[in-house]
Amino acid sequence: MSLNRNSHGLPFLPGYTFRDVTKSAFHRSQTLHYRNGYALPRRPTVGIGQDPLLSDQLIQQEISELSLETPDITYGSCDRSLAKEFIPAHVALDKKVLRYYAYFEENILDSPEEEYRVRPVVIYYYLEDDSMYITEPMVENSGIPQGKRIKRQRLPKNERGEHYLWKDLNLGMDLEVYGVKYHITQCDAFTKKFMESEGIIVNDAEPMPVDPYSERRKNPQPVYKTPSERDCMHQFLTMDRKVLHFFALWDDTDSLYGETRPVSIQYYLVDDTVEIREVHEPNSGRDPFLMRRHKLPKKFKPQYETFPSCELEVSAEEVDEYYSPRDFQLGQTIKLLGRRFLLYDCDGFTKGYYQQNHPDMEMKPIEVPKKTATLQERKKEVPPYNGFGSLEDSLQNCLSLIPEPPKKNVLKMLGNSHMVLRYTARLDSQNPQDEGRRFILSYFVSNDMISIFEKPTRNSGIMGGRFLEKTRVPKPGSTVDNPEFYSPADFAIGATVEVFCHRFVLTDADRFVLTYLESISSQIPCETLESLRQKLGVETANNQPSNQNGDGVAEPSS
Incomplete structure (x- = not known):
């Protein structure tokens, strides 16, 4: 026992350690026991060899030092500042966008009237992920593809793999992206306030340069043209999609197996052209007759009336007069391209046009002889019921080659x-x-x-x-x-x-x-x-x- 007292406090070095020869137990105390068939852990009360635990030997001061707690009585209260809460960028900077106004110059190489064009763009910088989006405002009837120029992405700054950040943007600078140089001129109020709050001095705004192409479109140069006899532009603007529709009978009885066929004649007021279509009847066995839309000559010049021509098309130099709306009178027979057509009726728009522009012409429809019913138009006669099956089933055999069950x-x-x-x-x-x-x-x-x-x-x-x-x-x-x-x-x-x-x-x-x-x-x-x-x-x-x-x-x- 005296050996233990003398060795207390000696450094733990070779030669200063003494073994307790009286110690005979070196086992660790049991920390697991069973209760009602279940294994339950328990806290050990002694160490290895029945030695007291280290926690029982520590005094209160050592326990306080190990737990990093200083008693308030000795050293007073210790005020510790709480750690700031971490907020990710996609939450703190969500929906915060910097907006800059810029422009770029586009060189025009194939036009003698202009050398370049000034095209304004809007640059959006999204603070949450440092991505940028460049778009060009749409201008009506500009003739230039506009809208999205660069989709939202991180734009490369140099060849070293760096990207543009909000610190690199300012007014009056050039932003070069994919070979195009955008010059920034202005920004909105939020962008200016944000840049100043981060300690960046915002340069003065610059005016947007004037586009010479847009100015020339606003003030077109006067063009002198020789006045024509008829104003085709006025006729196009006032008569577009206005068509006179006549119903006529084509008298083809002079030809072999000829007959009278119903046709429709359409006169287009926008360019004074005429089109003739045959009223095609189903199962008639004929190809529908059609005269394509073109201007029909009414009177040729004297030198061209008997002169033989090898061309099928007639030029304007050979024609002295074309057919006009005054030549289409209901109840009369008109001769078009060597064929006789009897005009017997017209639609409501045609009647209103003649009442307004040609009141002296009376557009009164006439009665035409009804055509005898063909074999296809005759009413189908159903054979008498033979007594087999129901009436509906027997009738289906007469309506189609492959009979279908009657509807229920x-x-x-x-x-x-x-x-x-x-x-x-x-x-x-x-x-x-x-x-x-x-x-x-x-x-x-x-x-x-x-x-x-x-x-x-x-x-x-x-x-x-x-x-x-x-x-x-x-x-x-x-x-x-x-x-x-x-x-x-x-x-x-x-x-x-x-x-x-x-x-x-x-x-x-x-x-x-x-x-x-x-x-x-x-x-x-x-x-x-x-x-x-x-x-x-x-x-x-x-x-x-x-x-x-x-x-x-x-x-x-x-």
Whole structure:
């Protein structure tokens, strides 16, 4: 023990260390134990070899020095300034843009009237990412491609890979980008305030130079021209898109197999040209006749009337007079390029033009003989019904080579999919063997079809069952073009229904029929509703309720 006391405080050097020979335990204390089957850590209370922990040997002053805390009693309070909050550039400088006004000179090499042009631009500098965007303001009718010149990007400053920053920009300097030198003249108020707040002295603003090309366009030089007999520019500005439209008949009866054909003549007021188009009829077997738009000569000069020409086109030197709007009079025959055209009508704009500019000409349409109907225009006759299939299916075979199924009313089918009206009927026949036969006639509201079922009768010798499949039954006397089919309005008690040469007399109906017909009473005659009320009213008085089946359709009483 005395050895430990003498060695206390000695430096930890070779020769100054002494081993405790009395120490026999060198293990580390257990820090993990189990409780209720779970491994739980615990804080150690002693060190290796049962030595006391270093934290237990430290005094309060040493603990304060290690934790960098100085007691307020000894040294007083210590005021520490908090670290400033870091704000990234894309948040602090978001939507902050510097705007400069500049210009560049464009050399003109292929024009004797100008040497250069001054083109103004606007330079935007985005502080959040040091990118720049250069655009040229749009000028109407300038004839120069304008708008975006350089898209937003970081512009290179030199060949060393450096880029332009906001510190490099100022008024009166030249900004050279991709071989073009932009001279900065002005900036907005925000840009000037920002540059001054960063300690940069902003130079004085410079005026934008005048573009000689724009000034010459504002004050054009006078040009002297020899006045012409007719003002073509005034005619173009006042008569553009104004066309006189005439309806005529081309008389081609002099040629072999010739006939009279309808055509339309259009006179363009903007340049006094004429165009003729044939009213093309489908399946006529002819190519449509068309005279292209050009000026039609009316009178040639005397020296050119009989002189043979090898050219098809006629020059203006050979023509003494062209056709004008005064030559087109309704009711008269006009000869154009050797063809006779009878003008019989015109459109509303043409009539208004003549009333305003030529009031002495009366544009009154005339009646023309109607053309006999061709084989294609004749009404197609539908052959009589042969009895196979329904009328709609048989009619589709006559309308197209590849028949298509007839169209169905889908909304009606979905809304009335379970609506069935049932009636009892007897067969009206002269054969005494059909005296006791009873039938159930079912009318399907979803598709207006009728099916007939015969009740089996014992010892009658006639097998019951399906008498008629679901089909639409036409009324007697209906045509194939416009067939009339039976509807609930025709099914009154006591009425006779003729189904493909068989006559049935309705004798009874179920209660659902009356309920449904009363819901659409505006479409049902009063006689039909009254006959059902009388028949069902007697059964109601006798307390004979009708049986309802699973789909909401009542079974008629026998």
